[in-house]
Amino acid sequence: PLRVRKDVLTYSSWANMKTRCDNLQVVCYPHYGGRGIGYDKMWMKYTNFVGDMGLRPSKAHSLERMDNNRGYCKSNCRWVTRGEQNSNSTRAVLVEIHGEELTTAAWRRALHLPRATYDWRMKNGRSRQEALLGVKGV
Secondary structure (H helix, E strand, C coil), rough: HHHHHHHHHHHHHHHHHHHHHHHHCCCCHCHHHHHCCEHHHHHCCHHHHHHHHCCCCCCCCCECCCCCCCCCHHHHHHEEEEEHHCCCCCCCEEEEEEEEEEEEEHHHHHHHCCCCHHHHHHHCCCCCCHHHHCCCCC
């Protein structure tokens, strides 16, 4: 039963990938197929996709392209959780602190800083570094 569930999840990810790239009628098409994002021709067959990617590890995972300007293929895709995928989003903001560069979300996790605290500091005129570290003049 668990294998069947994973197969359904994997199939859904595969089918959604194809739809984003091929179907001009879907809302997200302009962000995928509409800007030239396609998929490996071998992946037209579900079995080839599974052969390259394996089964989707869990419901919490989704298919991610590591380079958002390249298409879906074995060398550019991986299964990731929502948090991992958000770090690779075009909306992710990188912040450098003490020579290390991470997204604001990754810094907040590392510093155990609640999002509400970070947001309040940003609304009150602090830089990203100041909001993360809780000090002015960083």
